[in-house]
Each structure stands twice: as structure tokens, then as C-alpha cells.
Amino acid sequence: MITPTHYMVLSAALFTIGVIGVLVRRNIIIIFMSIELMLNAVNINLIAFSAQLHHVVGQVFAVFVIAVAAAEAAVGLGIILSLYRNKETINIDEMNLMRW
């Protein structure tokens, strides 16, 4: 029997993996994917509670999150492309334009 606890553990695990991925990876594409991972961990959480509480709002929110994630992916990939064109690299350590 899969209980909400299982969903939440899965969701938390995925989120944590996403956070760690954002923090520790150097490849900007990987970081981007880690962000997607965190978004989807949230989605799992939302769907799980929606099913548990028989309330549709969670699912609606999940749909919104997916939509926003799609838009974010478009903008994010655009930024990455433009960065790459300018700097010939996708290593995040070399992207420190806002440094003092």
C-alpha cells in the first residue's frame, strides 16, 4: 500500500537531489535539469495531497507548475544559448559577470 508518506519521501528525495544538483554541478545544463527535478518533486507532492484529500486544487496547481516550467525552460534555454554564444562555455564557474 502506497501511503502519502511514500509520496512525500519520494518528493523530498527528488527535491533534495535537485537542490544538491543545483549547488554542486558545474554544467549549466545539468543545473537546469536539476531545477526541473525540483519542480516535478513539488508536482508529485501536489498530486499526492490532491488525491489524498479528494480536492482538485492540487492538480490544478500541478498543471500551472508544468506550464510555468515549460515557459521557464524556454526562457532558460534561451539564456543558456545566448551565454554559450558569448562565452563559448557552459561552465557555471566562469559565469561571474556580477562579481565585485
Place this chain on the structure above:
Amino acid sequence: MKYIWLIPLLPGIGAAINGFVGIRSFSRKTAGAVACTMMAAALGLSLVAFWQLLALPGEERAYDVVVAQWIPSIPLMTQHGIGAFQVPWGFRLDPLSGMMLLVVTFIGTLIHVYSTAYIADEPRGGVARFFCYLNLFCFFMLTLVLGNNFLVMFVGWEGVGLCSYLLIGYWYEKKSASDAGKKAFITNRVGDWGFILGVFLIFYTFGTVDFRAIQNAAATMPVETTHFGVLSFICLLLFVGATGKSAQIPLYVWLPDAMEGPTPVSALIHAATMVTAGVYMVGRNAVLFSHAPQVMMIVATVGVLTAFMAATIGLVQYDIKRVLAYSTVSQLGYMFAAMGVGAFAAGAFHLMTHAFFKALLFLGSGSVIHGMGGEQDMRKMGGLKKYLPVTFVTMLIGTLAIAGIPPFSGFFSKDEILFRAFLSNKFVWVMAVASALMTAFYMFRLMAMTFWGTYRGPAWEAAGHGASHGAQAPASAAHAAHDPHAAHDDAAHGGGHGHGAWHGPHESPSAMTIPLQVLAVGALVAGLIGIPAALGGGNAIEHFLEPSFTAQAVASHEAEGAPAAEATAAGVHEAPAAGEHEAAPHVSRGLELGLMAFSVLIAALGIGLARKFYVTSPEISDNLAAQFAGAHRVLSNKYYVDELYGATAIGGTFAAGRGLWVVDRVVVDGAVNGTGWITVVTAWFSALTDRTVVDGLVNLVGGTVQESSHVFRRLQTGLVQNYALLMIFGVFGFVSIYLFVR
């Protein structure tokens, strides 16, 4: 008589025409003609008005004409509460002003005629300017004479002072002339100060400035025999004004210097008319003065002292006009002495006769100066009798008149003054007799030095039409006609009348000799209207003038109804004022005749001495001058009064000016500079505070921010992952606090 306001206006119009049009475009003849016509018209009107005045019965001889309101009613503080200060352009014709009117217009007209010849050599614009001033003078003088209140009189009073200044400084390019003009004007202002203060006090006391109203009011006030009351103060202040205008001690110094002006001006202004304004003004306010016996005493003393002092100075002067100037001062002193002893009519009578003979003498001296080509020093004249016969005869008449030889006019007026002085104050009488002696002496000295003896002047070229004179010329032909001595005095005038060289002394043109002859007739007969009772005469002038000196309100023809009650009221109190005068003439006839004979004797003595000193044995005067060198020097230097004034009044003014300058420099400038200095110092401190405290605080903030930013900017790594890590720590931290601390 309704048109008496036209009398001053006519010369005023003449002045305006000559001033606005004439200076630019009139020829010499036109300018003279305009001025003379206006004066002649004024004379004609005056004669008509005077005739009408004479036609009235004696007690009603007064006529007031109000032309227009001048100053509308202004509330002003007076002694009796708020009074209405209102002044009309009012003119008044009464015996006194009528007499003055005739004197001014008659002598004025003659002098205008005389001037046409005297200043014929001036530049064209200068002639018009001269006649403009002369007419303007007559305008103001007639305003002064005819004004029926103090303010209208004051307009004239100031105006004649102005014209006197303008005319003395007529040759303004000459430094001495312009200086003399300034001296006259400034000295007059000292007197005017007293006069205007007197008018203020009059308004404060009586609430009006109308002569007749003041006299009526004053007549009701007690005579201030023992105390020095308000009337005395008024009279004293008015007398200060009179001393300035009429050249009395201590303000007489301007008159001798005024001789820098053209001679007709000296004759008109500084002998016949303007200088008598003070006497006239005292006579106008006879009622006031009779209520202030102490001031009358002062007036008499000042007058007689002036007469004496000026006569002594006149003894030793060599400038022909200066002798006459001191003589004028002396004669004015007589008039004031007469006023001071209460003989107002005698003073006014002397004023009139003096106007005739002194104008005559001045015009005669002008003729001499003209004939001598501008020479004024009597030491360079002599023996002119044969060159200037008409001038000689007329001046001799004038001299006899001033010396007081009967039946010339001066005898009657001067003798009347001496007689009245004898009755009231022996000191005044003694001084006046001494002055009379000296008057006769210096006038005949003048005649002797000028007309008798031998010619001592510069020689002239006996060429051309001058040959007829040249026959008797001294042989010192080395001197040219343009001798600098001959021309040094009247630079503009000297050196031969604009028609070539000076050809020796010669008689003046008829435009100058005819006025001389007319005035000579005047000087001869003017006294006859005042033959005293002792000689069988009626003393007509005294009875004629008497109403002007008393407070009896003559109901004027315009306002017969209203002042009638006032008139009767005043008439009751009139007794003390008039009574004093009435008492005097009742003295024994023998005494009067004796005094008369005595004064004639004195005059004859003066003439005899002058003849001895300057005709028969001229060395006596030099010996005397050497013997009494000290006294002679004092007299020659006019008692050093000019020097005294220079040291005291003028020096004092300068010293005060310098003192004030020092105060200005030290205190005022010091205060200003001190303020500036304090500002600078405080500004310096303020700047210091600004720099240290304010800037310090600002810099401290800035510096702190800058310094701390060195530390904190290290946070800005620009690495997104660092920020994200920090964010996660933050979220973790806050969530931990939320979970555990709650």
C-alpha cells in the same frame, strides 16, 4: 486797485520772456526793451494804484486782494489747539507798501533804462540773462512788498535773495564774483533761518500768518516791558531775518562783497530795494515790535552800532563801490536805529530818501567806472569833474543828500531819526551823530578823490576821436590804453566798451545820464514830503504812513462786514501801541530846531574836514594814516570781521566738517568695517565648522560605507551557486527556527 497783483506779475512775465526766449534769440536792444517796458508798465500801474489809495480817506487806506488760494486749510498745532494753516495769494496795498511799491517800481524802471547802456558791451545772450534776472528780482521784490501775509512775503524774501545771488555772480567766470554771490546767499540764509523760525512761532502763537490779523491779535496782548515773552521772541527771530537781508551786525559782511556784481545791480538790489526789505519787514510788524520794548532796544543798538562801524570802515576804503557799500550798511543801520526807537515812520521815510540818493550815488559811480573803462580804485581817479560833468553834478546832489545838508532829501529823514533818537536814547543819538559826521566825511572824501584834484589814472592814447580829451592827459604816455590796471577789475567790462581802445575818461551815454538826472531830482525833492512841523511843514509822510504802524484794523473793502467787530475790538487796545509814538513829538520847538542846526553843523564839519584832508592839503590824510597806523590797518581790514568769521564760523564749519569726517571715518566706517570684519571672522569659523563637523559627518558616512564595502563586496562573488547555497541555508535556518522555537 483790484489789479495790484498785476504789478509784480508784469516783471515776472518780462523775466519769463527774456529767460525762455530772449537768451537764445533776442538782440541786446530787444531784451532791454522788453524788460524796460514791463517795468514801465508796472510803474504805471503802481502810480494808478497809489493815486486810488490816496483818494481814500486816511483811516481806510488799505486794500486787500486775494488772487487765489495757495495752501488750503491744513490742520496744524497752535498754542490754542488745532489751527487751520491756510495761506492765500493775497496782496495788500496800504501806505507803507504803497510807498515801497513806488520806490521799487520807480527806481527799478530807471535802473533798467540805465542798464541798457551799462551792459551794452556784454555778449548778446548775457544781456538777456541780465534783464531776465533783473526783472525776476523786481517780481520777487514786489511780491515781498505787496504780500499780505508772512508766507507770500517769504516767497519774495527768498526770491530776492536768489536774484541777488544770481546778479552778484553775473560775471560768473570771475572767481571773486561767484564767491561773493555764494557769500551773500549763505549769509542771507542764516538770517532767513531766523525769519522762518519767527514765522513758525507766529503761526503757533496766533494761528494765522496774515499781517493784519496778527497785528490785531498782538495789540490785545500786554506790552512785554519787564519779561522776555513770546512776542519778544518773535520779534527777535524776525530781526535776525532782517539783519541778514538788510546787512546789519553780525550778518553785514556779504554786502561789501556784493559789489562784485554789475553796478546797476548794486544800485537796485544792494542799495535801494532788497537790503531795505528787512527795514520794511520790521515796519510791517511795527505793532509786534512796539510790544517788545527790549527787542526794540536791541534793534536800535544793533542798528546804531552797524551805522557807526560801517561808517568807520567807509573812511579808509579806496574802492569807490565799497565806500558806497559801507555807506549803505551804515544808512541801513540808521533805519534800524529809527525802528528801534519807535520812529517807524522816520525809518521808512529814510528808507525812501536813501533809495533815491543811494541809487543815484551807485549809478553815478557806475557812470564813473564806465567812463574810466572799468577802474574802481579811487586812487587812480581824480579830477574827473571836467570829463564827466553830468555825473559830477548829480553825484554831488546825492552826496549832499546823504550828508544831510538841507534842503536835500537826506536831511529831513536823517534829522527826523536823530531827533527821535535824541528823545528816546542818548547813546543811540551820540553814535548816530558820530556816524553822521563820518558819513559826510567819507562821502566828500569820495567826491574829492574822484572828481576834484588832479587826474591820477592811467594815460590814454590821444588819437582819433579821443583827442579832445587827450589834451589834458598826463604825459606818462608809456602806459598804453590797455593798461592792466585799467582792465583788471571788470575783465568782462574793462578795456574800452567793445569799441576799440579806451580813449580816456568820458561822459556816459544818455541812457545812463538821464536816470541820473531823474534820480537827482528825486534826491533833491523827496525830502519835501516829510518836512517836520518845526520847520512849518506838515510831515506828510509820517501821517500818511501812520496807519500801517498801528493795529487799528482798517476794514478792507472786500470784507467790510466780518472784520468790523474785530476792528472795533482791536481799536480799544490800540492805545498803548500808538500812544507812545504820539507822545514823542510834543517837545519844544526850540530843541528840535537846535538839534537840526546841530546836525547840519556836524555835516558841514564832516564836509570841511574832507575838504581839508583831500583837496586843500592831501598830505594830512597820509600823515594821519601813518600816525595811527594801527587803527588805519584795523579799519582798512574792516575790523578783521571777515577774518574773524573765517576763523570762527567758516573755520568752525570746516572743523566740524572735518570732525564729522573723522567720526565718519572712525565710527561709521569703523562700524561698517567692523561689521564686515565680524562677518569675515564668523564666516571663517562657520567655514571651519562646515569643513570639520558637517563635512566630517558626511565624509564619515561616506568613508564608513566605502570602507565597509571593501569587506562586504567580497560577498558578491557573481557565482549563482554561492547565492543559491546561502539562500538554502537561509531557508533552512528560518524553517528550523519555525519548527523548533515555536
